[in-house]
Amino acid sequence: MFPELNSLLGGGTVQQGKVTLVAARRTDGNFLLHHFLSSYLRAGCNVCFLGLVQSFSHYNIIAQKLGVNLVLARGEGRLVFLEGLRSCTDLLFGKKEDGDTNPLRFLRCRDGSDLRPLYDFVCASLAPPSGGSWRCPVLIVDDVGVLLSLGATAAQVLDFMQYCRAHVCCKHKGNVLCLIRGDSEDEENELVMKSLWHQSNLVLQAEGLPTGFCKDVHGQLTITWRAAAAGERDRAELYQYKIQDKSVSFFARGLSAAVL
Amino acid sequence: MEGLPQCTALRAGCSKMAAPSNQGVNCREMSAGTETSFRRKVRGKLPAIRGTRPSVHNGQLLLSTGVPSLDHVLGGGLAVGTLLLIEEDTYSTYSNLLLKYFLAEGVVNGHEIYIASASEDPANILKDLPAPLTDEMPKPDDRKSEKQTSGFTEDPQETMKIAWRYQNMAKVESLPMSSTRFGHYYDISKTISPEMLQTAKSHSFYWPGTFLNQEDSLLCSSCEMTCDYYRLLESIQRVIHEGGYDGSNPQKRQKNILRIGIQSLGSVLWGDDICSSEHPQNLHSLTRFLYALRGLLRTSLSTCVITVPAHLIQNKAIMLRVRNLSDTVVGLESFIGSEKETNPLYKDYHGLLHVHQVPRLNSLTCDASDTKDLAFKLKRKLFAIERLHLPPDLSDTVSRLSKQDLAGSAKLLSSGCGTAAAGEKHLDF
Numbered sequence: 001m002f003p004e005l006n007s008l009l010g011g012g013t014v015q016q017g018k019v020t021l022v023a024a025r026r027t028d029g030n031f032l033l034h035h036f037l038s039s040y041l042r043a044g045c046n047v048c049f050l051g052l053v054q055s056f057s058h059y060n061i062i063a064q065k066l067g068v069n070l071v072l073a074r075g076e077g078r079l080v081f082l083e084g085l086r087s088c089t090d091l092l093f094g095k096k097e098d099g100d101t102n103p104l105r106f107l108r109c110r111d112g113s114d115l116r117p118l119y120d121f122v123c124a125s126l127a128p129p130s131g132g133s134w135r136c137p138v139l140i141v142d143d144v145g146v147l148l149s150l151g152a153t154a155a156q157v158l159d160f161m162q163y164c165r166a167h168v169c170c171k172h173k174g175n176v177l178c179l180i181r182g183d184s185e186d187e188e189n190e191l192v193m194k195s196l197w198h199q200s201n202l203v204l205q206a207e208g209l210p211t212g213f214c215k216d217v218h219g220q221l222t223i224t225w226r227a228a229a230a231g232e233r234d235r236a237e238l239y240q241y242k243i244q245d246k247s248v249s250f251f252a253r254g255l256s257a258a259v260l
Numbered sequence: 261m262e263g264l265p266q267c268t269a270l271r272a273g274c275s276k277m278a279a280p281s282n283q284g285v286n287c288r289e290m291s292a293g294t295e296t297s298f299r300r301k302v303r304g305k306l307p308a309i310r311g312t313r314p315s316v317h318n319g320q321l322l323l324s325t326g327v328p329s330l331d332h333v334l335g336g337g338l339a340v341g342t343l344l345l346i347e348e349d350t351y352s353t354y355s356n357l358l359l360k361y362f363l364a365e366g367v368v369n370g371h372e373i374y375i376a377s378a379s380e381d382p383a384n385i386l387k388d389l390p391a392p393l394t395d396e397m398p399k400p401d402d403r404k405s406e407k408q409t410s411g412f413t414e415d416p417q418e419t420m421k422i423a424w425r426y427q428n429m430a431k432v433e434s435l436p437m438s439s440t441r442f443g444h445y446y447d448i449s450k451t452i453s454p455e456m457l458q459t460a461k462s463h464s465f466y467w468p469g470t471f472l473n474q475e476d477s478l479l480c481s482s483c484e485m486t487c488d489y490y491r492l493l494e495s496i497q498r499v500i501h502e503g504g505y506d507g508s509n510p511q512k513r514q515k516n517i518l519r520i521g522i523q524s525l526g527s528v529l530w531g532d533d534i535c536s537s538e539h540p541q542n543l544h545s546l547t548r549f550l551y552a553l554r555g556l557l558r559t560s561l562s563t564c565v566i567t568v569p570a571h572l573i574q575n576k577a578i579m580l581r582v583r584n585l586s587d588t589v590v591g592l593e594s595f596i597g598s599e600k601e602t603n604p605l606y607k608d609y610h611g612l613l614h615v616h617q618v619p620r621l622n623s624l625t626c627d628a629s630d631t632k633d634l635a636f637k638l639k640r641k642l643f644a645i646e647r648l649h650l651p652p653d654l655s656d657t658v659s660r661l662s663k664q665d666l667a668g669s670a671k672l673l674s675s676g677c678g679t680a681a682a683g684e685k686h687l688d689f
Contacts, residue, residue: 028620028626030620030624031624034624055558055559057622058621058622061622061623062622062623062624065623065624084551084555085551085554085555085558085559086555086558086559088551088552088555089552089555089556089559092493092497092552093497093501107548107552143584145581145584146551146584146585148581149544149547149548149551149581149584149585150544150547150548150551151543151544151547151548181584183580185576185577185580186576186577186580186581187577188577189577189580189581213632215630243624243625244624244625245623245624245625246624248624
């Protein structure tokens with residue numbers, strides 16, 4: 001977790017019942033995801049992570065750099081990790097019987113790209129235990145757009161997110177965080193992104209510098225706090241950032257250390 | 261020019277391109293000859309496989325694309341278990357060349373090779389691979405080496421050292437048949453020797469050559485991918501599983517790498533319609549295939565290079581998704597048939613190279629090169645990627661021409677205006 005980003009977002013306390021959208025426009029927004037994953041785990045939340053893009057070891061190695069051990073958290077039951085790539089391989093080349101419980105089993109059927117098994121998986125992994133400590137559940141989705149690539153329609157993806165929101169945020173007072181990579185040329189993806197934008201309380205949009213590639217400034221981040229009540233307005237702040245090995249530094253536009 | 265000594269060709273290549281590291285060879289020689297106290301720290305957990313090296317940045321095992329300058333651009337090489345997507349140039353001349361380099365590098369390093377194609381017979385691709393520059397890896401019956409050894413009948417160690425820089429370059433006899441170096445240079449005017457091809461273990465998948473039977477069509481109906489992709493995926497999975505690359509049945513012999521090369525994926529020849537219509541029927545078959553393939557690669561000791569005719573794919577959204585599902589994405593834009601061919605800015609190059617995506621594996625940062633303006637050129641024997649820059653204006657004809665123009669216009673002016681002292685003076689000279 002990056003302390004600088006925490007202070008920009010107004011303190012490190014975990015609020016409940018919030019939806020956060022991380023939108024990465026033609027750049028890599030994964031550093032934000034790693035930040036939230038490590039900070040939620042540090043705060044002691046129960047996290048369900050749908051990692052559809054990378055392998056578990058990738059997330060684990062970065063989390064270790066940020067001071068969180070995912071293997072340990074998984075062993076303790078505080079983290080449920082769905083490794084999309086692995087379950088896809090298992091589904092296609094594993095035994096038939098195992099495939100019936102696979103959350104991504106819609107990949108097997110030709111037309112019905114039914115995301116219900118995935119939703120059931122989320123519900124099952126974030127169900128409160130009968131006893132013991134139970135803190136704010138969190139659902140993190142690494143790349144909603146991958147579901148579109150795998151054959152789900154925009155409506156199905158939005159339905160899935162809506163169900164998840166209802167289950168996690170409203171029922172269990174938890175948080176939902178999702179990442180989507182966007183490009184204006186992909187209409188379906190754009191539709192999903194816009195709809196999620198309107199549903200979320202906090203939007204972090206990372207994009208490349210409009211002036212072009214720069215070695216010392218990796219992009220700009222727009223933080224938008226959505227209006228909570230009817231009379232209010234959205235509030236947005238813009239920062240530029242530079243990603244380092246273990247942290248990310250944020251600064252106001254044009255105030256990069258390389259320039260000053 | 262066939263008879264040009266290869267030595268000079270190599271040297272010319274080396275001086276311009278990012279030189280491939282020859283750590284493997286050097287280390288071995290050092291330990292055999294003089295003992296030094298300096299030892300490079302090597303992490304123990306990475307298995308030593310020929311033709312690989314650990315990344316300096318994130319410890320990933322890297323292998324070479326066969327073009328050292330491309331390795332340099334991609335941050336040292338391709339990580340094992342990842343996917344390189346090459347967006348083809350208009351006539352797919354250079355993308356096929358890159359694919360062949362990648363496969364040839366595998367043959368030289370003794371890696372296992374898997375070739376899939378729908379247009380060209382994989383056996384022909386294999387025969388057509390470029391030959392490694394023989395200065396690095398000579399055959400014992402090389403005439404040149406014989407001449408050299410007959411010239412120096414005494415111990416070669418005793419001879420005077422003229423240029424110590426070159427002493428590592430032409431170690432003629434000491435190198436084994438397949439070297440441990442990372443990255444080689446190739447001579448595209450020659451094809452690889454059949455003996456070397458025989459040593460390499462290769463698999464192929466040729467779509468028109470394989471016929472569909474009843475069982476397969478049943479399988480395909482159960483899964484949303486076009487049959488061709490599913491069969492290809494199944495074939496790759498079989499090779500990975502039988503070769504023990506996924507670690508399921510541990511390899512008894514030394515660990516090896518599987519190099520997978522797939523040519524023109526997504527083209528009409530694969531039975532896909534994304535190139536022919538904007539709203540294709542199987543919108544998701546290519547992306548699903550890539551996702552499954554990536555899953556296979558991540559859990560195995562294999563690396564894949566795919567060329568995709570990006571300019572033919574009608575629906576831009578598909579191309580964006582395909583890019584998102586790959587690890588490294590490189591686009592080639594050749595000047596053949598485009599107006600850039602005659603542009604003096606590009607006269608030294610044959611095309612542009614766009615690095616669209618460099619993976620961030622196991623780290624927050626990625627090690628991309630610091631410039632985005634890259635161009636490639638195909639010399640007589642070498643393919644090289646260079647930083648695009650304006651050539652220095654060394655020729656004096658250019659400036660003289662412009663001066664004459666100026667003088668001409670000055671003359672016109674002076675004739676019109678009567679007296680213009682400065683102009684006259686210039687003309688008098």
